[in-house]
Amino acid sequence: MDVNGDLVHGAMLTAVDVDGSTRQTGLLGALSEAHRIRRLELPVHTMLPVVLRQLLLPIMFDALGVPRSRREWGERFRRGEFSEEELASLTQYLGPGRYGDRFRLFDAERPFAQVAELKALNGETKSAAQLVPSVASGNNVPLFSALSEADELLLTPGDALLWLLHVHCWDTASIKTGAEGDPQAKNGKTTGNPTGPLGQLGLIVPTGETLYETLLLNTPVLPDGLAAADRPQWAPDERPADLGCKSPAAPAWSERPASGLLDLLTFQARRVRLFTCETEQGMRVNRVIVSAGDRLARTPEYDPHTAWHHTAKPKKGQPHRRPRRHTSGRTAWQGLSTLLAMTLPEQGDGPYTSLLLRQIGDLQADRVLSERYPLGVETSGLEYGTQSAVVENAIGDDLPLPVNALLAQDKWLREALLECVDQADQVARALDGLNNDLRRASGGDSLPREKGSRPSAQFLHSLDRTMRRLLVGLRTVGADDDELLERVWLAWEQSVQIAADREAALLLAAAPPRAVVGRTVRSGDKEFVYRSGKADGVFRKKLAEILTRVAEERRATPKEVAAA
Template identity: 55%
Template sequence: MRRLPDRTTRSTPDRSVRQVTQEVIMQFNLATEPWIPVLRQQGQVAQVSLQTALLDAHKIQSLVPPIPTMVPALLRQVLLPVTLHALGAPRSPDEWQRRFAQGQFSTVQQEELRSYLLQEHLDDLDLLSTTRPFAQVAELTATNNETKPTSLLMPGVASGNNVPLFSALTEADTPELTPAEAALWLLHTHCWDTAAIKTGAKGDPQVKAGKTTGNPTGPLGQLGVIVPMGRTLYETLILNQPYRYDGLATADRPHWAAATEKYPLLPGETDARTPQWSTRAPRGEMDLMTWQSRRIRLIPANTPDGIRITSVVVSAGDRLENTPEYEPHTAWTCTAKPAAGRPPQRPRRHLSGRSAWQGLDTLLALALPTDGDGRYTSVLLRQIGELEAEGHLPPGYPLRLATYGLEYGNQSAVVENAITDSMPLPTASLAAENSDVRAALLEAAGQADRASRATDRLLMDLRRAGGGEPLPRDKGNRPSQRLLYTLDPSMRLLLAQLRDVGDDIDLLEEEMTQWETTAWRAAWSLAEQLLVSAPPQAFGGRDSKEGTFRTALAERGLRSALYAVFPRAAEARRLPTEVTTP
């Protein structure tokens, strides 16, 4: 953050009274100022500039912003589009492999990135510019001339209708943000903002009664975001680049290059640096990733602590017609007969309370459903599978998947919950439909689900045996949730172990047997707690129109279910114990 020297202007008509005004020119250029929180390979946490984040991407392990949902915002709003716009997308799997195998940007690529950031677009990356501030509208003004506190950008802080249960601040508090903090929240708002009514802006012809209604959430709020992660930030950037045989669309560009001689506005398109907005289709990947879903103005002030963002204006921004099928960071629900006006593919969203591995059936859905409805995994995971099948990834590459989502409530006007997770995923499971590793992972995830439902049935049977009624579907503390929570570390261990099995079927079977044995023990340990807690009258049980229920029958039913769910562990239990006689 730089402050240029003060400029002093003197009024000369009356020399006995000098009028002195001081103007502090505020600048914070994202290309050169530290603002991106990263974890270096040596384990140090630091803030770096956009230039450093890219040029030293091979020395950075990961992004570590204040909240996890800022990670995809940083990747999509700046890091990936800068890389794609400056260097272009890989045009083939072979070119993708060459970039990946480099392990870092080459000398030539680093010079191209420097030129892009420090010469071609340096002025476009100034957060506090008075004429073209980054991702904002200069002099954006509400129709009532009012501004809002910076908490409007922060879902975890009370603001308007958004009243989080656990917040250290109230709406009366006005947090002051450093430019670095404000930059992160600015990008997060463009990606995840709620669908609440927005302040009407002067110069927006679509304002009604000082407001804009019908706003959708930010683009990422409509997705269940899935981000492939590598061992370094550099590998993560390459893993998130789609290869395009024809290159990126000629008209595609990030928002900071829009409305220029090279990228003039298309019919029906509005300039994101003005209060006006439109509903349209994106030009391509870079336009989609840097989508300006809001019109925002950060209002800085010179405080005793330095330059701070003290208030904001947030109004309506561009709206997507539909999420395009080339959206790289989501899985899909495919509908054979969509409703009129709806596309056949819709983004899938993550469910609150479910671990990422519980959605393996979707993550590993490699084939587009042709008959009937179904699921389909993301563009990038399909690409990784193709690269794995063609030998373009190192054997046993330690791919990690990060998932992000927000759960909205009350007409998507408030944020109720953040959904984030991370897990290892064997790349072999993405290589083919008939992959042994893929089949094993789907089997294990299905086993966890079936075993958890068996423990729920045990509880219901014990309640009936004791003279009670089953729990309603949407109420009560269910043992299935406790079992899935208990199995979580074992499932993640299995995911990591299967990275290295290769074509060794015996090793695969050994790992699956170990998983089943562990899962069986966990399920039975939970069952024992339920059996011990059953009331005495459950032993004798009772007869009803639904059948006969007693403790012994409930226990036998669970044992039968576990034998069916875990065949390898069941076989190990059936094997006779070898006794060696002297």
């Protein structure tokens, strides 16, 4: 490893090739071999958007420009790899004559994504654990952590790079160390910090079969190209002075809007400095200073990776669209109503999917992208606790997604998928209702809302593999395959029925004998009778109303047997 921590050629990233083998590579290697790389090996789900936004995408956009038409995008995508001219441009961009010298993690004068000679007002440094949300540090004390704050965390240069960029994107809103040279630091600290920019979003990252395809799928088509004043964080000296942007290489910071896509992707939300030590295994990062950095005034609507909540009549001073976060405890397929919200709500408020998923739908409609392309989607987010000063939970999932479901003008497949999700949700609620009725029949009370262990959670978990198989299978269903779609739909309902029967049987078996006799509960002038048999009957009736194809098949079967 170069003592300067060379990101361009050093072994900073772990790549998984299409043949399954893994290797260490630098930025130039990852880009030039992107067509041979299946994916990057990253420690957590929240890291993929970090590496794409803070490194690979802005380098590619700035070196090559963004496609200005769907046709140009399609030409790049169909080629499947960077052309010789593009590779030459990337090599020159990351060479010593351009920006190569600015991609050194431990450079004495210009360390990457850091402030050289950054000093805390109290003269102290903190453990490198401050960069890693899953490790105990300060007020952030995870329930399960292999290390305590007293333990020393030693990060390899590659891991230090990833967690450095992660803190720029996802850091908590806790009090930050006051830095020398920061006029807004008071009493040795800075308060009022927001979370990192990605902490306010629900990230949606489309993925392809290779890293190259993933890069293209995350590339927006911009007819006017990039703004002339838009520069990435490693080129702050090229930003026009009238923008009023503070240099991310200095302790001072400001609250400001993003000046363009490159600025947004590489936004420096913290001022950081890494400290190294020598170990038997080589150079390691053991200490760090994390102080306040730039505050993004508002997430712009051209952010490519978040879904939105559209408000038809916002309050004064508020935008029509605000970033939409993922819901903790729900799988990605349970949020398909947001992922597949291809058009603005016709009436009132509602979700609106990400710019990139809308673009993929448009590309398929123009036959630029195949309707059977094996598109994947990775979702990620963080759930913060107490004044967003601690991390409560990490949200991450990935799922296959039929490209045809993203067609704005053709709703047939999208509506079928959303009905499947709605059926699962309705059956889950019916199971919770059965559980509450059995609790009442046994002499207890229903579970308080959003508390306790509910059968719906286990039921939805049991459907996860089935839903993913369904999504993969629907990639091959065309717009005129009504009969095939109906068979797939029936198979889905049968799977839901089996899972629901299994969970219901467990609930009924666990009910005590007195639930058979039940009890009568008076509420005002009305009396309600709760018995296990009645509860089961109500549940079966609801299932028949939800899973109509299975119910119809069952009604038809006795007639067919009689006729035979």
